[in-house]
Amino acid sequence: MTERIFARSRRKALKVLIMGIGMTALSAWLIARHPWVGWIGSIAGAGASLAILWMAVRPDSLALRLDEQGFATLRGGRPTQVTRWSDIEGFGFVRLHGSRMIGVVYRPGYQHQRAARGVVRALAGVEGAIGDHYEVSLDEVLNERVSWHKRYGAVEQGSRV
Numbered sequence: 001m002t003e004r005i006f007a008r009s010r011r012k013a014l015k016v017l018i019m020g021i022g023m024t025a026l027s028a029w030l031i032a033r034h035p036w037v038g039w040i041g042s043i044a045g046a047g048a049s050l051a052i053l054w055m056a057v058r059p060d061s062l063a064l065r066l067d068e069q070g071f072a073t074l075r076g077g078r079p080t081q082v083t084r085w086s087d088i089e090g091f092g093f094v095r096l097h098g099s100r101m102i103g104v105v106y107r108p109g110y111q112h113q114r115a116a117r118g119v120v121r122a123l124a125g126v127e128g129a130i131g132d133h134y135e136v137s138l139d140e141v142l143n144e145r146v147s148w149h150k151r152y153g154a155v156e157q158g159s160r161v
Helices: 012-035 036-058 114-125 136-150
Strands: 001-009 065-069 070-075 090-098 099-106 128-130
Touching: 001 136, 012 036, 065 136, 070 136, 090 136, 099 136, 114 128
Parallel strands: none
Antiparallel strands: 001 065, 065 070, 090 099, 099 128
C-alpha cells in the first residue's frame, strides 16, 4: 500500500508551548489584579489549554497519513477515523480567524458527523479545516491532498473550496 505521512512540526509545537506559558502568565497576572475574573478565566481555559498543550508537545501526537483509501490523522501512531477520498468534494485554502488553513468540503451524501459539520460550516464557512501543523508547508500539504484526491477519489476531479 502506498502512503504519504506528514509528521508534526516540533518547531510549530514549540510555538504552542510558548503561547501556553504566556497564557499562564496572563492568568496569574489577572488573578493578582482581579481575583474573580482571573480565576474564572483560568478555570474556563485550563482544560482546553492543557489538552491542546499535551497534544502539541507529544512527539507522536499528530501526523497526517494519505493512502489509496483516504486520509487520517494519526495520534500515537494510530489512525483516527479514515475519511475516504470519495467522501470529499474538494480542498482549498481558507482563512479562519486570521490563520491560513486548508478547507475541506464533503460530498452532499456524506453522513458522518453531519450535524457537527453543519455547525462548523455555519460558524467558519467550511465543514472541516487542516491547520499548519506539519513539517512541510501548507501549500505542499494541499497539493498532495488534491493530487491524491484526483487519483483515488470517485468524484468530479479538480473541485476546490
